[in-house]
Amino acid sequence: MAHPVDVHVGKRVRHRRWMVGMTQQQLAEKVGIKFQQIQKYETGTNRVSASRLWAIAEALNVEVSFFFEGLDGDQEEAGAETLGPADLIADKEALDLVRSYYGIPEHQRKRLFELARCLSDVA
Structure with missing residues (x-):
């Protein structure tokens, strides 16, 4: 089962990718991986390494911290993910x-x- 933080980071990757109008294929090419890997990151199936997250942040023109915005430590530990109404744009x-x-x-x-x-x- 995917860890809630991995799911949250994946949703934030997808959110930002949509915001900039980039396809999974385009992001994958910028990062130097296959688009299937981007799919796995976005669903939280695969965990994003620190160096890969750094490359994704550069490709999407955001700080790495963007991917962790909206996480609440208490709820993360309980297994809940906290995007909520503020992330309607997702x-x-x-x-x-x-x-x-x-x-x-x-x-x-x-x-x-x-x-x-x-x-x-x-x-």
């Missing part, structure tokens, strides 16, 4: 929505935001 659909949103010119984006706010108030 949802692929939400990430696609955010990417599309920022692709819209700023003045139109503000109008769309106000429309979304009004719609959510009605719902």
